[in-house]
Amino acid sequence: MNEQDADTRWNLYISNVAGTSSEVKSYKLVKCPFERFVITVRLTTDNKFVAIEGVSINKDFLSYAERSSKLSGPDVDKYYEE
Amino acid sequence: MFYEEDLDRTELRFGDVLRGFIITYPVVDRPVMDVGLDGYEYKIDISVPAYVAVMTPCCSIGREETICLSPLTTIKDSFLNNPHFQEDMTRINRIVKRPRDRIPTRAWEAKSPEEQAAFELTGENYTNLEYFVYDEHDSLPLYQVRDLEVRYRMVDFKRIHKVSCPNIKGSAEVLESKFLQLTDETRTELQKKIVNYYSRPSTEELALRL
Numbered sequence: 001m002n003e004q005d006a007d008t009r010w011n012l013y014i015s016n017v018a019g020t021s022s023e024v025k026s027y028k029l030v031k032c033p034f035e036r037f038v039i040t041v042r043l044t045t046d047n048k049f050v051a052i053e054g055v056s057i058n059k060d061f062l063s064y065a066e067r068s069s070k071l072s073g074p075d076v077d078k079y080y081e082e
Numbered sequence: 083m084f085y086e087e088d089l090d091r092t093e094l095r096f097g098d099v100l101r102g103f104i105i106t107y108p109v110v111d112r113p114v115m116d117v118g119l120d121g122y123e124y125k126i127d128i129s130v131p132a133y134v135a136v137m138t139p140c141c142s143i144g145r146e147e148t149i150c151l152s153p154l155t156t157i158k159d160s161f162l163n164n165p166h167f168q169e170d171m172t173r174i175n176r177i178v179k180r181p182r183d184r185i186p187t188r189a190w191e192a193k194s195p196e197e198q199a200a201f202e203l204t205g206e207n208y209t210n211l212e213y214f215v216y217d218e219h220d221s222l223p224l225y226q227v228r229d230l231e232v233r234y235r236m237v238d239f240k241r242i243h244k245v246s247c248p249n250i251k252g253s254a255e256v257l258e259s260k261f262l263q264l265t266d267e268t269r270t271e272l273q274k275k276i277v278n279y280y281s282r283p284s285t286e287e288l289a290l291r292l
Contacts, residue, residue, distance in 0.1 A: 076209050079189045080160040 033058050084217035086263040094143050097269045098136045099262035103151055105129050105243045137242045144251030152242045154235035156225055171215045171234045175271050177206050184209040211279050212239045214272050239279045
């Protein structure tokens with residue numbers, strides 16, 4: 001089951017449990033890469049835009065040096081000198 | 083599991099622990115800029131460590147009849163200053179999630195609240211970048227570190243030596259020298275840590291974002 005299916009099924013479950021299936025719409029979350037970012041968009045099941053759910057850094061976009069630098073914090077070897 | 087229960091006696095692998103290999107390294111007081119060695123102080127040190135670890139990647143072992151080895155040494159006393167490592171020394175091999183767990187307790191406590199906050203912002207990272215700790219194994223002799231008896235060993239990436247051995251690939255004697263073998267998961271940890279050791283960008287590279 002992919003993420004979108006899971007989201008849709010969850011919404012259907014919630015609407016059934018709440019007894020409001022005729023009133024609650026089903027949504028799905030779609031991740032859209034945009035330059036350095038990944039924008040998570042909420043759409044209806046018929047692909048109509050509802051809202052932007054979040055924005056995160058697209059890690060695949062980072063260069064090798066940038067990925068390396070994420071693990072290049074301060075050198076702690078000095079604390080273990082003997 | 084850190085080590086394979088059954089050794090593969092058909093080939094050597096990256097990270098294998100071997101016995102019986104000679105390590106040599108030349109010592110010079112300065113670069114030899116003339117023809118010949120007259121007037122230069124130099125020597126060649128030879129040692130036979132009890133255990134060595136294979137530092138050649140699996141696919142390259144035996145090419146040109148050479149192999150790279152690093153002696154397995156005892157761990158540093160100072161590792162015990164960090165309770166996070168005291169629980170399990172092989173944590174040194176992996177990325178440490180909490181920045182404060184990378185340094186000894188005393189060093190953490192010596193930092194001001196501002197320094198601690200800044201250090202916490204450095205995020206997850208490796209620690210003791212040039213070392214990879216080999217877990218305790220019943221076959222490894224005990225030794226004393228402060229008041230503890232341990233069987234841990236470690237490899238220092240700064241001390242990797244090339245050995246020429248025409249029989250390095252497939253000879254029964256060489257394969258018999260295999261003492262311990264890492265599991266695939268542990269070998270991947272070793273691979274990632276040594277890659278990190280060599281791939282660290284310099285300050286200049288970071289500044290220039292090369």
